Structures are given as C-alpha cells and as structure tokens.
Amino acid sequence: xxxGDIMNKCLVLLSGGLDSATCLAIAVDNGFKPYALSxxxxxxxxxxxxxxxxxxxxxxxxxxxxxxxxxxxxGSALTDxxxxxxxxxxxxxxxxxxxxxxxxxNTIFLSIAAGFCEVNDIEHIFIGVNALxxxxxxxxxxxxxKAMEKAITLGTKYSDMGKSFKIHTPLIDLKKSEIxxxxxxxxxxxxxxxxxxxPDESGNPCGKCDSCKLRLKGFKEAGFKDPxxxxxGIEL
Amino acid sequence: xxxGDIMNKCLVLLSGGLDSATCLAIAVDNGFKPYALSxxxxxxxxxxxxxxxxxxxxxxxxxxxxxxxxxxxxGSALTDxxxxxxxxxxxxxxxxxxxxxxxxxNTIFLSIAAGFCEVNDIEHIFIGVNALxxxxxxxxxxxxxKAMEKAITLGTKYSDMGKSFKIHTPLIDLKKSEIxxxxxxxxxxxxxxxxxxxPDESGNPCGKCDSCKLRLKGFKEAGFKDPxxxxxGIEL
Numbered sequence: 114x115x116x117g118d119i120m121n122k123c124l125v126l127l128s129g130g131l132d133s134a135t136c137l138a139i140a141v142d143n144g145f146k147p148y149a150l151s152x153x154x155x156x157x158x159x160x161x162x163x164x165x166x167x168x169x170x171x172x173x174x175x176x177x178x179x180x181x182x183x184x185x186x187x188g189s190a191l192t193d194x195x196x197x198x199x200x201x202x203x204x205x206x207x208x209x210x211x212x213x214x215x216x217x218x219n220t221i222f223l224s225i226a227a228g229f230c231e232v233n234d235i236e237h238i239f240i241g242v243n244a245l246x247x248x249x250x251x252x253x254x255x256x257x258x259k260a261m262e263k264a265i266t267l268g269t270k271y272s273d274m275g276k277s278f279k280i281h282t283p284l285i286d287l288k289k290s291e292i293x294x295x296x297x298x299x300x301x302x303x304x305x306x307x308x309x310x311x312p313d314e315s316g317n318p319c320g321k322c323d324s325c326k327l328r329l330k331g332f333k334e335a336g337f338k339d340p341x342x343x344x345x346g347i348e349l
Numbered sequence: 350x351x352x353g354d355i356m357n358k359c360l361v362l363l364s365g366g367l368d369s370a371t372c373l374a375i376a377v378d379n380g381f382k383p384y385a386l387s388x389x390x391x392x393x394x395x396x397x398x399x400x401x402x403x404x405x406x407x408x409x410x411x412x413x414x415x416x417x418x419x420x421x422x423x424g425s426a427l428t429d430x431x432x433x434x435x436x437x438x439x440x441x442x443x444x445x446x447x448x449x450x451x452x453x454x455n456t457i458f459l460s461i462a463a464g465f466c467e468v469n470d471i472e473h474i475f476i477g478v479n480a481l482x483x484x485x486x487x488x489x490x491x492x493x494x495k496a497m498e499k500a501i502t503l504g505t506k507y508s509d510m511g512k513s514f515k516i517h518t519p520l521i522d523l524k525k526s527e528i529x530x531x532x533x534x535x536x537x538x539x540x541x542x543x544x545x546x547x548p549d550e551s552g553n554p555c556g557k558c559d560s561c562k563l564r565l566k567g568f569k570e571a572g573f574k575d576p577x578x579x580x581x582g583i584e585l
Binding site for chain 1: 490493497
C-alpha cells in the first residue's frame with residue numbers, strides 16, 4: 114500500500130465493527146476509491162449492518178450487501194441461535210478457537226469479495242483482521258491471508274491477465290488500543306460501529322462477550338472513552 | 350485417494366452435471382461415505398438442482414443445498430439473464446475465458462464446502478474440475494486447486510488440530526470421453542444429469558451451448574449415446 118496509488122479502487126470488507134471501520138478509513142487515507150462489501154449472514158448481531166451502511170455513506174463508498182445463509186452451516190454461537198454467546202474471562206480470550214468462530218467465514222467472505230472485485234476491476238482488498246489481541250480465529254492469521262491471496266488470484270481471470278489480488282491487512286500487527294488510536298487520528302466516528310456479538314434490541318452492546326471486552330480494554334488502554342452505550346455496571 | 354479409506358467421510362460438490370455425477374460415483378467406489386453439496390446460485394440452468402437431488406438420493410448421500418445470490422455479483426451469462434449464452438463453435442471452445450465463466454465460482458463453492466466440512470468433521474472434498482476438454486475457466490486448474498487446499502486448511506480449525514483438507518480432483522486429467530467411459534463402468538446413470546447452460550422449460554438440453562457441445566463430443570468419442578433428449582437436428 115503506497116500513498117500515491119491515487120484513485121485506485123479497493124474493496125473493503127465492512128462488517129460495521131471497529132476494525133473494519135478503521136480499515137475503511139485507512140484505505141481512504143491512502144488515496145483509494147472505496148467499495149464496501151458487507152454480509153447479511155444470519156448473524157446474531159445484525160445491528161452491525163446498519164452501522165456498515167452508515168459508515169459506507171460517511172466514506173462515500175459504493176456498498177454491496179450480500180445475503181449469505183451461514184446459519185445452514187451452523188457450528189457457531191454467532192449463527193446458531195441455540196448456542197449461547199459465552200461470558201469469557203478476559204485472560205482466557207485467545208486460548209483455543211472459541212465458539213463464536215464461524216466456520217470458514219473469512220475464507221467465504223474473501224472468495225465472494227474476489228467475485229465482486231473481478232466484475233468491478235478491483236485488485237485491492239482491505240480486511241480488518243488482527244492477529245494480536247484477537248479472539249483465536251484461525252482465519253485471521255497472516256499465513257491464511259497469504260494463501261488466500263494466491264488462491265483468489267489463481268481462481269479468477271486475473272491470473273490470465275497478469276493481474277493479481279493484493280489483500281491489505283493494515284491492522285494485523287496492531288493491538289486493539291493502537292487500532293483505536295490510529296482510527297481516532299483519522300477521524301473515525303466509533304459511534305457508527307458495533308463490536309458486540311449479543312447486542313440488546315436497541316443495538317446497544319452487552320459489555321460481556323469477548324468482543325466487547327476486547328473493545329473496552331482497547332479504549333481504556335488508548336486513553337479514550339468508547340462512545341457506545343453499555344449497560345450499567347460495565348466498567349468503561 | 351486410496352481404496353481402503355473405508356467409510357471416511359467426503360463432501361462431493363454436486364452440481365448435477367455429468368462431471369460431478371461421475372465424481373460422486375468415484376468417491377463411493379473408493380469407499381467414502383458421501384455428503385453432497387449443491388448451490389442454488391441463481392443459475393439459468395436450475396434444472397441441474399433436481400438432477401443433483403436425484404443423484405444424491407441414488408448414492409445415499411446426505412445432501413445440502415446452499416442458496417447463494419451470485420446474481421448480485423453478475424458478470425456471467427449463467428447468472429445474469431441479460432447476457433445471452435453464446436453458440437460457440439467447438440474449435441473455439443477453450444480459447445480465453447468465456448462469458449459463461451462465473452466470477453470466482455469454484456473459490457466460493459470450495460470455501461463454503463470448507464465450512465460444511467469443518468462442522469461435519471470431513472477432510473476430503475471431491476470436485477469434478479477438468480483441465481482438459483474444458484471451457485477455459487481459471488478456477489478449474491490444478492494450481493488453483495492446490496492453492497485453495499492450502500488456504501482452506503489454514504483458514505479453519507483443522508490447521509490447529511493437525512488435520513488438513515484434501516481436495517480430490519479425479520477428473521482433472523481426463524478427456525470428456527474418458528470421464529464418460531469411467532462413469533459408465535461405475536454404473537452412472539447419465540439420464541440423471543444435466544450439462545446444458547440453457548435448457549428448455551422441460552429441462553431438456555439445447556445442444557448448442559459450449560457445455561452441450563463438449564458433452565455430445567464426449568459421448569460420441571466414448572462410443573455411447575447420450576440418454577438426454579436433444580432438439581431435432583442436433584447430431585448425436
């Protein structure tokens with residue numbers, strides 16, 4: 114990623130979470146013309162799609178929302194409503210693959226992104242994966258991203274045209290607090306994001322799931338206050 | 350793939366076409382307990398899904414049908430009804446990537462297959478791709494399959510469990526006529542398959558699209574008669 118790739122198009126995987134919002138801001142700051150792709154995948158925390166729409170609008174990104182019945186695959190607390198989202202102690206987060214892991218999710222998301230990119234002549238994909246301060250998801254690791262970059266290049270017309278995909282992971286080595294500091298320096302409005310796996314009916318976060326805990330810890334370490342509204346008793 | 354992998358589970362990508370039907374028969378012949386995965390992806394030739402159901406039943410395979418709105422991505426005559434399926438001369442088939450190529454289709458299919466496999470504890474995937482006598486699709490080439498095998502292993506829990514995906518492509522080096530001969534030797538009932546991209550309302554093939562042409566040529570070279578009903582004037 115170089116400043117100077119002015120008006121190169123990019124596709125940002127935009128969940129509506131803190132990481133993907135920061136990723137979108139970074140892409141725009143680097144001179145890319147952004148497209149955004151969100152998935153309506155039967156997620157428990159569907160409020161994130163509303164956040165994604167607001168973010169795409171804020172950054173003037175062409176926004177695709179792709180419906181995806183990952184609940185048919187199941188096997189995750191995020192897509193199978195019969196599996197509860199657990200309250201994991203902060204120190205245990207990252208030990209093993211948690212039940213909120215959605216089988217092959219980023220693989221599926223990046224494959225579909227490749228299809229959109231091919232039709233819209235986009236070579237740059239931004240994804241907000243993070244291998245530090247992360248939840249233990251296998252599809253957030255650098256070696257996976259590298260393998261996927263190769264696979265989607267070989268599996269599309271690009272390989273015949275001398276073009277190739279570049280998957281940008283600007284957050285991969287950052288701590289959550291560093292992501293937040295970077296985002297704030299770029300003017301990201303984090304009230305337009307959701308990180309919670311189990312929000313209430315108004316879309317407010319629970320403060321208890323591993324994603325909320327990582328977010329709150331990040332804001333605290335960064336020295337900022339999270340603009341979202343948490344239940345009483347959750348320490349900000 | 351070894352005879353002796355008795356009752357190892359496998360997932361067969363089952364479009365309902367000639368190749369995937371043969372692939373399913375090969376997996377069963379090799380002692381695998383078959384699961385089958387088909388996609389309802391807005392394809393013009395939706396009749397293939399009925400064929401897939403009949404094939405899965407015939408082989409006693411647990412069958413998943415996954416809805417996938419590839420028409421949102423577009424860019425292909427198979428998913429965009431405003432793009433006609435062309436009548437390509439046989440000798441021109443395989444020159445360049447044709448308009449019936451669906452952007453990133455096999456990448457997307459294999460990613461979703463990985464999700465199903467992970468939940469059902471399956472390491473073996475069968476896909477009927479074919480790099481000879483093929484339509485020029487980039488996602489049918491051995492180097493793509495190899496890259497994808499690595500990506501889906503790294504992007505799932507398997508990589509943490511010392512397990513890995515094996516993508517079997519038993520047809521990859523076979524001519525269409527060899528696939529048909531092999532299938533017939535295994536008792537495949539090709540009346541239960543559809544290859545046509547543009548079938549009529551009764552589900553009968555057009556005989557003119559590149560897929561019909563390759564199929565008819567294959568049957569002819571194999572010395573068998575295709576059991577499907579073609580329009581009058583199509584040479585069998």
